[in-house]
Structure formats: structure tokens, C-alpha cells
Amino acid sequence: MGRRLFKELERSYGFDEVAIVPGQVTINPELTSTKMTIGDLEFEIPIMASAMDGAVSPRFAARMHELGGLAVLNGEGLYSRYDDPYSVLEDIIATPQAEVTEFLQQVYSEPVKDHLMAAQVQEIKNSGATCAISFTPQSTKRMSPIAVEAGADMIVVQSTVTTARHMSNSYRGLIFSELIESIKVPVMVGNCVTYDVALELMETGIDGVLVGVGPGAACTTREVVGVGVPQVTATLECAAAREDYYKSTGRYVAVITDGGIRTGGDICKSIVSGADGVMLGTPFAQAEEAPGRGYNWGMANPHPELPRGTRVKVGTKGSLGQILYGPTSVTDGTQNFVAALKVGMGMCGAYSIRDLHQAEMIIAPAMKTEGKFLQLGG
């Protein structure tokens, strides 16, 4: 007797549950190109650093640019709240764990100042780097024009869950189509995880979507609220929206997988799932250049309804250069991301990121077994 259920459930998948199938043709890694395009901006590598105060400072953004990627500055973070954010960083790092949550809440209760935010944008521009800055939907309308005025090359509108339509009585919902018209730089919006929301966001005219809500079992989102979609399935959905939108309009919107990525394998899986690029937090907070000096904490927008995240010790693993390009003696995939991506592209016979979209992937739960040696055949 079949069960009679109130609704049907479909299976979803995360990074640890899938594996990429080698292609029918292989190419040497040196033949591959990892270029990523968002709006009219092009980047050498499809890797972004997420807007966390412990990971991205203006100086970090400059270094990330030199290495071919893009770091997003948190437009509502410490750098926009304090004249001397670095001394505040010192204080956060020095605070005992027991007191740090309250200290963070106090630190972030300091109001954001537009002129400080603008100054950070200018510092990044002065370094010669592309400047991407993020705001919450509530602040975007007011602050993004100021950021663009100051020279920002990209606006990132980000919250845990963002839709094209949001109801609120505390402020009028942000209308993305109006935003696009008012500012002349590429706009990325996130986070979303479904075909319908991604498509609706693309139809507002934005240039990229950030994919990821509670990837894996992210404590607050998955544990506290029960909401979340594993990244492989979330990316497969948003990429499907991009393809359909591209077919019907000829406009290509970038899909960026954001969150839950720990290894080069996760990066390759994100792209095979359809992503045009990835955004990482913790791995960059572990860089020697990270302002958090081995510590990381959540984004800055205080949330009265639920307990805030706290400061986490992530440690310092190596220079940003090593994390992206090696050399490294780490063999667990947490460093040398670009080489891993190029080797993966070679195994799949992919000359470009969009070629890698065509690779096949299977469901293959991680299992323990003897290690093996990597050689790319030829």
C-alpha cells in the first residue's frame, strides 16, 4: 500500500556526495583558460573572496586583484564604521572567547558612515584593483550610488535569502530593476538556491547571482531554521535558470556558488554543476594577508531575532598566493586551487569554464580507501 503524503520530497546533493566523471578527451592543463566574466568585467580566475571582515580588507582586495581574482568588501563592515578599523580588529582578536560574542554585537552597533565606506572604495581603486562592495538589501538603495560615485566597479546585494520580491513594513522592498537603471556598474545579487528565484532575479537585469543558503549543514541556517539547499543541487537549479534565460534573451548572467567550498574538488564540482565562478570565505580568512589574522566571524548585519554567529579560530594556512597557486605541501586539496581547477579541466577535456559545464557528474558518496597518486595522462 503506497503511503499517502501531504507533499513529495525530492533528493538534493552536496559536494561530498558527487564526483566528476573524466571526459572522453583529455587535454594538458596548460591549454586551459580559467577566465570568468561578470557583466563587462573579466577576471583571470573564477574565484571570489566573500565579504567577511575577517577575510577581506582593502589591502586584501588589492592582493586578490593582483592574483587574478576578485575580493568583495563588506560595505557595512568595520571598515565603514570606524576611522581606524585595524585597531578594532586587534581588539576583536584579543578578546577572550567567552566575551567575544557580546563584544562583536557592541562593535557592530557602531553606525555605518558613508564617507568611511567611500574612502575604502577609493583605497581599493587607488591600488589599481577592481572594486566590488556588498550591501544588505535594506541599505543598497541609499549606499550603492555613493559607492559607485567613489569608484566601485561592482555592487553586490547580499543576504541569507534574497528574492526579487520581499515584503516588509519597516522599509519599502528594494526594486532591482530600478537599481540597475540608477547605477551603471554590474550588480550581483544573492543568495538564492532555486530555479524560480534565480530566473526572476535575472529578469530584473542583474549581472550575477550568488548561490547558497545553508550549504551543507551550516549551523544557523540549517540547524536553527531548518532552511537550506546543498550546493550541488542549488547550483544545478540556478544554472538551469541561467541557460533558459540566456536562450530566451541572449543575455548571459553569471552564477557564482557561494559557501561550503573547502577544496579544489569542491571548486571543480561547483563549475561542473553549472557555476561560472565560486565565492569562498574561510579558505581566504586562513591566508596570511587576511585582516582577521586566523580568526573569522559572520557578516556585519546584526540580527535581533536570532543569536549571532561568533568568532571562530580558522588559523593561518599560507599566503594567498599559495592558497591560489601553490607551491604547497598540503595534499588535502585546501590549497593550490587554480592548479586543481586546471588539472580537473584537463581530465574533462575542457578548454574553458563553459566547456567544463559540459562535464558529467555522478552521485558517489565519499568513502575511505587507499590514497592514490595524481598523474594527468596523455
Next chain:
Amino acid sequence: MGRRLFKELERSYGFDEVAIVPGQVTINPELTSTKMTIGDLEFEIPIMASAMDGAVSPRFAARMHELGGLAVLNGEGLYSRYDDPYSVLEDIIATPQAEVTEFLQQVYSEPVKDHLMAAQVQEIKNSGATCAISFTPQSTKRMSPIAVEAGADMIVVQSTVTTARHMSNSYRGLIFSELIESIKVPVMVGNCVTYDVALELMETGIDGVLVGVGPGAACTTREVVGVGVPQVTATLECAAAREDYYKSTGRYVAVITDGGIRTGGDICKSIVSGADGVMLGTPFAQAEEAPGRGYNWGMANPHPELPRGTRVKVGTKGSLGQILYGPTSVTDGTQNFVAALKVGMGMCGAYSIRDLHQAEMIIAPAMKTEGKFLQLGG
């Protein structure tokens, strides 16, 4: 060659195997209403405390009422057996673990006294709270009129597995339709886990069903007897029965998920599965107001055929107010349940509990990954 099997097996799911998919529209939490209705009774929050002596005393019930929820008193517990139940509680708490099982058996061999039960009902009523009291099917017929006479607002008939038809030679099976006629307050019955039993119970005229048999791997039920259905599937089935019954009769019967709920995420998942409310035990036994003062033990009805449960140390985690509404520094979802529910409703664009029934859910096994920060977008 296909296998030839004696019967087919279908897959079922528990809280840890699913996740909620954000909606296409989001709303701010302050716009949401968490009201729950059972029969003609309405509650501010859809959260009930289960009838365990270590969790619910008359005083606890009063406090739960002040906070908008409903606590069920065990009508056959210590409070109905002893003139001074609080000294007995002290003794249970003070007994060494090695001797506590026998001590509990002895304590609960003291007969239930109707006048003590009635006095507890009156104490709850005098506090101004709604009074819900539970009985086992064997005692319901005799005791529930006395409880109603004393002022009880709701009768809960509860045992591990309850059906509309039960065969016994020790007593005549309880006829729910007769019970409904004889008493004029809402009646809830449980526990059940399937469409057919839930529907048959609803057809007797009851106002609510409690869902849950051996949720997860509850030792006695799942381990000892092998019987049990994970809560997501059990709720999906009983909710389907409610919908079909509502369509054919216009009468709406509340479905309450009871057992196995540990986090705000579990509460949200229960409701997305179709529940109108949830019932929790351990989380409330961990409240400062709980009479068990950090200890909890099973319901009071001794069961000669199988070993009884014993006293478990659950610890005291915070005030009932914090557990329901925060503030709290706990980030694992075990406190601040109402805020978690409202944020989850906001992410799904649900103004009401019944709106949340429409949210989508996917199968997404829990996986380790980096924590993330919760912001509700706009």
C-alpha cells in the same frame, strides 16, 4: 533478474534528512503570525510541552500559558498520586542512578487519586492558564469527566500507539465518539503515524492528533520492539489525512508533531511537513522552571511486559522564556524557538502557520561544512 519479495518497503524520512527550500517571496519576520488553533482554543505559539512529570507541573503550565503556549499535565503522574508531589520529586532527584529505576517503579505504584488530579486542574485554572490534562486510554473514560468537572479545557488521550479500535480483554476499548459526546471540551488523541489511523481517529470527532511513534531511534520503541516511523514522514501522512478529512467535512483537525524535536529547525520542518503545532519534552525539561530540575523520565504508566525507561540527566539550559524567545548565546538551535520559526516563515514567505504548510522541502542529509551567518534578506 528482479528480486521477488514478500512485501515492498517504502522510504521514510526524519528531521536530519530534510531541509526547507526558501520561497519565491520573502517577508520580514515581524509580519508573521504563529497562532495555533485546536478546537475552539487559540494559542499565540504552536508549541506544546508534553505530559512528563519532570517537565510539566501546574506552575510550569501557568508559565507556559503566560508565554503563549500550552503545557499538558500528566493526569496519572506524581501530581495525581501524592499529596506532596514536590517532596517525591526531591527524592527522585536525590536517588543514586543505580537505584532510581526500582525507585521510580515503586513511586509510580502508588495509586492515582481523583481528588488530587482535580486539585491540580484547579491550581492551573486558578493561575488563569488554559488547562490541558492527559490520560491513558484505559483511564480516560473514568477520569476525563472528573477533570472537565474540575475545569480542564482540553483532554489529551495518549499512549505510544493509539488507534480508533483497540482490542483488549482486560477492559472494554475506549470509544472516542462516545467520549466526545460525553465531555464538552476539545479532545486530542495520540500517538499515531499513518494516514489511515489518523483519518479514522478524526472521523470519531476528536479535535487533534498527536504524531510520533519511536521518532528517530527512540530506544524502547525502535530498538526493543522495532516499531516506529520517522517524524517527517509520519507528519506528512497525518497531514494528508487532515487535508482529505477537511475537504470532505469542512472540519479542520489539528495535527501536532510530538517527539524527536530538538531544534528550531525541527519545529519549522514539522510545520512544513504539515503540522499545525509541535509538542516537546526534553527541551522543556531543560528549563529552569521544570520540576525535574535537570532530570527527566518517561510517562507514568507502568508497563509490566517491558523494562521501564529510567531517569535521564538532561541538565538545565535556561529559563522557559529564553528557550522560547531568547535572548541566548546558544547557536545550535536549541533555544529561541519562536524567533527561529518566524525567521523560517519569513524565508518561505509565510504569513501564517498554514502558509508555511505550502513551503517546499527536500531530502538533504546533514553534512559537515563551514558555519554561516544568518541574515534575512530584503
Next chain:
Amino acid sequence: MGRRLFKELERSYGFDEVAIVPGQVTINPELTSTKMTIGDLEFEIPIMASAMDGAVSPRFAARMHELGGLAVLNGEGLYSRYDDPYSVLEDIIATPQAEVTEFLQQVYSEPVKDHLMAAQVQEIKNSGATCAISFTPQSTKRMSPIAVEAGADMIVVQSTVTTARHMSNSYRGLIFSELIESIKVPVMVGNCVTYDVALELMETGIDGVLVGVGPGAACTTREVVGVGVPQVTATLECAAAREDYYKSTGRYVAVITDGGIRTGGDICKSIVSGADGVMLGTPFAQAEEAPGRGYNWGMANPHPELPRGTRVKVGTKGSLGQILYGPTSVTDGTQNFVAALKVGMGMCGAYSIRDLHQAEMIIAPAMKTEGKFLQLGG
């Protein structure tokens, strides 16, 4: 692109992956009957003790009979090899772990003596108990008539994998139909795990099949050879064969699930899977009456091709009476098996074992959650 595979694989299930669904009608446990019939023999409870020297001695068999079950004596074990097997048992128990494997090989190299085997049969008969004795297929033809002559009530032909057709050049394969004709007592054969083999065995005229090859991940069978079928699926297949065979011939052959059973829940699941009874080893080796005094080791037939199992310390958990009927303070389901079975039957509304065959079962992986209290409703 669909994969192109050399063969298809189907999913199978073990005890830990399923749960029983409560029935639409419930009955009180005291109304249930647990009777089991094999051939013309009837037993009060459907529980057998497997032919392991550390578990079943003639004295143990006598006690098992008093308690309503059936213990099978290993016809090629110590009791058939030594005039004083008890002193040999002492030696096995006293041997240091490091030397015990070789010692066991030496002990079991002592030849089997027909007169000793016959004497054991007579001892069991003299105690008034039903006598079941097991032989390997190689020895059955010669030894079973001697055992029957001595009074054996049932012959069990057992090896890891037994089929109706076996090819060998060391001896002529056993023809079960000839065996059935030559001896006039019920014959059980095992072990098998598939519909086809079970059906073919039933067609030879035997009275029962033992189900189970490498249940769970039994080291030698599953690890060393990779062969095995989890018990739920294996039982579902063999029970399907029994039903088809019964429909076409009117003769009912008992299906006994043998191996991998640890709890009362596993017993209930075996029967819901279609078993008419169960056979347990380790749980009985843990009885105070077990000759192994807390130690257990594999059956006696030395196997030159592969390493033998060795002596395992299983400990002594309680009397045989407690293990079957309680009372017990153990709450993990490893004792009080009969009460667990009766409560499970009550929850499924089953008056008899064959009624319990009709219960529903679902796939429900074991999950951690709060314990709960067992009450059978009314």
C-alpha cells in the same frame, strides 16, 4: 547520458535500515500467541538457539525446551568428539587469546564419534526435551539416520551457503529428497538467501529453511569473500518463495531468519519480513546457562581454504529466562525478547505470528534522538 553497465544492481536492506509501521487496529499483548510450527512440531515461542558449542549443550537444550523454544545441538561439535567435552570447554576458556585459534583448530581436529553424538541425543531426550541436531551437508547422509535412531526429533542440515544442487568431486552431493524419504523426522536446511534457492529447497520436501548469509557485514562472509545478503531482504525473498510454494502445493514450509539478530526489534522485523521464527547465537551464548561461560566461537567444521574464526568474549548477561522473559533492567532490547515480540504484535494488531506477517514495514535508517517511553495504547 545514461550509464551503460554490465549488470544492474538492486538495493537490499538490513535490520538497522527498517522500522515496523503500527497497525490500524491494536490489541493487548496478552491476547497474542507466539506459537511456531515446523513440520509436525509445535513450539510456544518462535525462537531457536543456533548450533554453536559455546551456546548449546544438551543441558542448555533442555532448559530452552522448558522455556518454550528450541535449541539445536551441533552434531559435529565437541560433544560428539570427546568423552568429556566439558573439560575441553574449560581448556578453551582457559587458553590465552594469542594461542586460542591454533588450540581450537587442534581441538576440532579430533574426529567425530557416532556413539558420542548418539549419547548427546539421548541425554536431551531423557531430559524430556525436543531434540534438534545439526550436521554439515557432507556428513548428513551418514550421521542423520544414527541421530534419528537415537531419538532426534529434527535434523538441521547447515552450512554457510546451501543449495539443492552442489557439485563436488570429493563426495557425491547430498540429495535432499532421498534424505527426506530415508528419515521420518522434520528436516531443516540452510543457509540460503534467495527466492530461487529457497523454492528449490522447499521442492525437495524439507520442512524449514534457515535464512542468512553474511548478515550485516559478518567478517568472514562479507569481508573475506564479499558474499552476503542483509537479513530483511533475504527473509523477504525466502518468505515469497514459501508463499508461492504454499499456494501451489498447500504445504507450508517454515522460514527461520538465522544470524545478525541482536534485539527484540530485530526479532519483530524478521517476522514482519515473513519469517516464521528466528535463530540466535550470541544472545544465547551470553546466558548464564551457556556452556561457553561468556565465550563463543564459530561452528566446528574446519575449513582449510580460509582462516577460521576465533574465540570471542561475549560476556554473560543474565539467565536464559531473563533473556527470553525478563525481568530485566536492560533497556536496549537485548533481553526480554518474548515480551518485546508480544508488544510489537499488539501494536500491529497481530494475534499470531502469521498475522504479524501482514504488518507494514518502511525503510527508516536508525537516527539518534531523545528516548521515549513505551506504553501500549488502548
Next chain:
Amino acid sequence: MGRRLFKELERSYGFDEVAIVPGQVTINPELTSTKMTIGDLEFEIPIMASAMDGAVSPRFAARMHELGGLAVLNGEGLYSRYDDPYSVLEDIIATPQAEVTEFLQQVYSEPVKDHLMAAQVQEIKNSGATCAISFTPQSTKRMSPIAVEAGADMIVVQSTVTTARHMSNSYRGLIFSELIESIKVPVMVGNCVTYDVALELMETGIDGVLVGVGPGAACTTREVVGVGVPQVTATLECAAAREDYYKSTGRYVAVITDGGIRTGGDICKSIVSGADGVMLGTPFAQAEEAPGRGYNWGMANPHPELPRGTRVKVGTKGSLGQILYGPTSVTDGTQNFVAALKVGMGMCGAYSIRDLHQAEMIIAPAMKTEGKFLQLGG
């Protein structure tokens, strides 16, 4: 509402997720033949040792031949780079773990010398053994004729992922059909994991394919790059290609499962998946005869793009004879492989390896349970 996904994912399986179903007929192990044929070469057992310097030396290859199997020498390993490879082995073994990775990189930067490689081939031939030697695709064209000239009986072309078509600008891709024509000994190529690549390789005229990319969760391949297919599915695909190719051409190409094999059970599962033989690394590095003396490390081809594997202590478990034929007291399946295979064949009624291809296999996740004793019935 069904999800809309960018691509579909299919499930794949590894050794730990499947189990072999016993056959309808069983035979005694002594009736089984384990012969394997590759091209015009025949071997007593279908077991190969992989080309790892810590496992296979010329002396090891000679011993492997005596025992009926085939060891492949790494044609670009230490033995082809140094006049006295054994002293280099001593140095590798003696180097502290902290320094060994750099030391290995330095050791393997010594160029390969054709005359040393040829001398190793001659040493193996002089011992009377069959000589198989492996090269990377880059070196095959130049070195394989030299090896054949020196007496090599088989050429193995191996890299992590090998296809019939490889694009490179550093060297002209290897054309296997030309290779086959130019040398007159059997050629094996690997590694591959899909039907299409295996078929395309077979069409070039090679005599065998090696199956396995990142089996299980091999760190470098699965973790770093995310590429890999579990061995059961990979073998099922390549065996399907062999069957189709055989049907259309009448030529039978050997399929060898390479990597992730730890137990006799894994060997049986590989063959039931369609393999004609298996290739093992670590289990042979654990032999007393292994040159690594309890240490093992990856193949020799340095890979600049990604961190190299390092030296792993695998320990010494017994003689090569014991590992293949016992006797052994190890009961976890990691020794006595041939007996395990023969017993498995007996349980499936398989007289030959190709008979074992016909056995049935099911999906059966490994589960803990009581050990059991192995007896082959009949």
C-alpha cells in the same frame, strides 16, 4: 513541483556498498579455475601488482611470477634512474617524515636512463618470469620499443586518466594504434572508468584496460580535483564496453580493476562487476618481499601543477605467499586472496572467472553485526 536542473546525476557504487548474492548451484572450491588471459599471455591467478617502486622490484616480479600472478615494473621509477636503486630505497626509508616529500621530489628529478630500464627488464627475464613494464603516455613511444627489445612481454601505458585522444602542445599525443603496430607484445592502457573511453581504447587494438580513477575517495583525485568514479560502477561500465566490443569483433580485451582493493571480498566484487583480473598496490607493498620494506609512495612521474603524494607507512603483514595463498591468522580478508576467490566462486557456482561474471550482486551498505563462521556447504 519537480526541480529544474542543469544536468541529471546518476548513482554510482563502490566496494563497500555492494555484496555478492550466492548462486543457485554451489561447487567445491577445488573445482574452480582462476586463470586469467591477457592477449596471448595466460596467468594462473587474476591478480597483478601495480607499478609502484615501494611494491615492485625485479626480484618481487620474479616471486610474483612463481606464485602465478603478474607484477608490473615502473619503467620510469628508481630502477630506471639509478645504478644502485636499492641504496636510494634505503635513503627514502631512512628519511624523516618531515623531509621525505622534498627528498622524493629530488630523488625522482634524476633522469630516467634507457639502459638502466633495459637492464631491469633483462633481470626479470633472466629470472624466468614474464616481464610487464609500465610507462607514462609521454614516454611510451620512445621507451616501449627499447623495453620490448630487451625482452619485455607486456607494455602497460598508465596515467591517472588516459583516453584514446589527448590534446597537448608539449608533445604529440600518443596514437595507440600506431603503438600496437610498432611493438609485437600485448599492450595494456589505463586508467579509464567509462564505457565510451574503454570502448574507444579497445578499438585502437590494445589487449587490456586498467579501470580506476580516484577509487573510493583517493585524496588527490577525489579531494583535490573532485574527479573519480567508484570501482564497482567503473568496472561495470568498462566490462559493458568489453562485451559490446567482443560481440561486434570477436576479440576479447581484458578488463583489470586497479585501485581501492583491500580484501578478498573486493577482489570477488571486482570480478562479479565484470573484471577479468585485479591490480593491487598497498597489499603488495605490505609483503615481506616488497622493496619499500613497509613503506609505499606514489608513482614516479612528478606533477608540477599539484602537490605530490608522500611516503606512507603501510607496514609489513606477511610473505607474498601468505598474502596470496595463506596460511594466515588474519580474519579481515586482507590475506589469503586466492582461497577467498575460490570460495567465492564456489558459493556462486562459478568454475571460471568468466562464470563468476554471471553472478548476481546487490547494493548492501556495510553494517556492523555479529561475526559468523565460514563453511562452504554441499
